[in-house]
Amino acid sequence: xxxxxxxxxxxxxxxxxxxxxxxxxxxxxxxxxxxxxxxxxxxxxxxxxxxxxxxxxxxxxxxxxxxxxxxxxxxxxxxxxxxxxxxxxxxxxxxxxxxxxxxxxxxxxxxxxxxxx
Numbered sequence: 001x002x003x004x005x006x007x008x009x010x011x012x013x014x015x016x017x018x019x020x021x022x023x024x025x026x027x028x029x030x031x032x033x034x035x036x037x038x039x040x041x042x043x044x045x046x047x048x049x050x051x052x053x054x055x056x057x058x059x060x061x062x063x064x065x066x067x068x069x070x071x072x073x074x075x076x077x078x079x080x081x082x083x084x085x086x087x088x089x090x091x092x093x094x095x096x097x098x099x100x101x102x103x104x105x106x107x108x109x110x111x112x113x114x115x116x117x
Contacts, residue, residue, distance in 0.1 A: 003061030009115065013068070016108045023101040030097055051075065065115050072109040076102055 003009065028038035039048075051071050058064050079102035086095035 001061050001064050002059050005115065006061055009061045009065060012111065012115070013064075016068070016072075016112070019104050019108060023097075023104060026097055027101070030094055034091075034094075050078065062116065065112050069109055069112050069116070072105050072112065076105040076109065079105060 001010065024040070028040055031038040051074060054071070055067055058067060079098050082098045083095050083102065086092075086098060
């Protein structure tokens with residue numbers, strides 16, 4: 001990544017990643033709590049992800065921010081749909097977990113979009 005605000009953007013990406021990691025861990029634990037199997041290997045995630053593939057030819061910080069924002073927006077929509085599904089199934093705990101993840105995704109999207117204005 002290159003650009004005028006390289007360090008600021010790099011540190012912001014690190015913070016976004018750290019917040020995402022907490023939610024991913026919580027989701028994996030919830031899957032196990034519900035007697036499922038959390039399959040979080042790179043191979044499974046790459047095969048099963050519904051997020052658009054990340055472009056590997058980007059170098060400018062602004063282009064990376066745009067790409068991450070696009071994926072955060074999509075992720076937020078999917079999380080909110082998951083909230084509705086969990087609530088309809090009567091699973092308040094999963095709905096709450098997904099609501100928290102959605103709230104974080106929306107805030108991170110807002111923070112990243114500020115770098116594009």
